[in-house]
């Protein structure tokens with residue numbers, strides 16, 4: 001038995017005494033080397049259970065805990081199952097807000113830091129912008145540029161999704177001003193005025209974003225986030241343009257003409273806003289868009305919409321930034337969701353984080369500042385996370401996880417469509433790609449009740465937008481897991 005099994009199985013035993021099958025434990029081989037309970041285990045009447053509640057009260061003494069759902073036991077969590085401190089094992093189709101590519105405690109990731117070189121990389125975290133390690137150029141080339149969106153040959157690494165977008169905006173502003181300035185250096189007036197936040201050194205440029213978008217909570221990114229007021233209230237924002245994002249009618253195949261009109265309406269708004277902000281002397285330097293608006297409600301737009309959006313950007317000299325922080329990493333059936341769109345040109349900038357472990361953005365030479373320290377911070381990413389990413393990418397390849405996403409996604413999506421026709425008064429508008437799926441509920445009260453009842457039935461999902469439930473399983477989520485989710489979902493809907 002591998003040391004992984006020795007560690008996990010005896011502890012798992014206490015969770016599944018009924019139908020013991022392997023080493024006395026009710027578990028299944030969900031993944032070639034990773035063991036899971038055969039089905040969710042729910043031992044408490046409420047989740048959070050008593051131990052979670054106690055920890056929450058301890059934590060509230062030092063930190064705000066309004067967002068804490070329960071306390072997890074990451075030692076026991078395994079594969080697609082997150083274990084909590086009260087002995088519940090939930091089938092996790094939310095995965096830390098779409099951030100766990102290979103499930104919990106994947107044996108190949110557990111092994112990574114047994115290698116002493118990897119351990120030294122982890123503990124000697126460098127200020128990458130000034131003292132990168134000798135392996136860094138090779139790691140960037142062989143790992144990150146290996147997964148770069150087609151047509152983008154440069155990478156800037158960062159920490160999280162928000163700071164990736166934040167720095168990508170800066171890159172776009174620098175690119176825009178460099179186009180105007182040409183080869184000339186900065187003027188004394190620019191250098192002096194930027195120090196007191198005034199033009200021309202601190203120019204009045206803007207980034208266009210979409211209603212319903214989520215691009216992060218740091219100050220600049222927050223001006224492009226419009227999913228929920230609670231993220232924004234009391235915080236000053238830039239006056240930047242906000243266009244409507246398509247709101248489609250489902251099923252798509254029955255509403256083609258209407259949805260096309262919706263695309264056209266939103267695209268013409270983008271063009272008008274670009275013109276309006278030029279007149280206002282706050283020209284749009286870039287447009288930021290999610291391939292699927294996630295926090296805002298899993299709102300999709302068609303490939304034709306994205307192609308037309310890119311055309312508008314090109315014809316107005318505006319950069320197109322595609323935010324793949326949530327969609328990147330394989331769960332839409334392609335490594336980058338925008339690959340589904342057949343764009344005529346590469347996007348100018350693509351940001352990432354979450355499943356890729358560290359944050360950052362891909363771009364081309366035009367978006368790389370020539371002068372030092374213009375895009376910079378202390379860590380600028382984390383080589384320890386890149387080592388994990390390297391192994392994650394190998395596992396995705398070795399285990400053919402992209403094909404797995406396709407197969408499991410088909411089962412989950414068809415099952416959701418079936419539930420939608422069984423319970424039309426409760427569910428509608430199933431949508432998404434791969435396992436990156438969502439369904440709408442009749443109203444937000446019903447949605448919240450379904451999400452919490454599903455949890456009590458052993459399924460961890462997440463809400464998004466006003467009325468949607470989103471599914472964000474790990475890439476190791478299989479058809480068998482999809483069937484468990486669907487069975488329990490049906491029971492919950494029946495009970496309402």
Ligand SMILES: Cc1ncc(COP(=O)(O)O)c(C=O)c1O
Pocket residue numbers: 097160161162163165214215216217290294295323324325326327353354
């Ligand atoms: C599309 C998108 N962009 C940006 C972010 C912000 O990422 P982070 O929370 O890592 O700052 C998120 C987070 O959920 C996201 O979904």
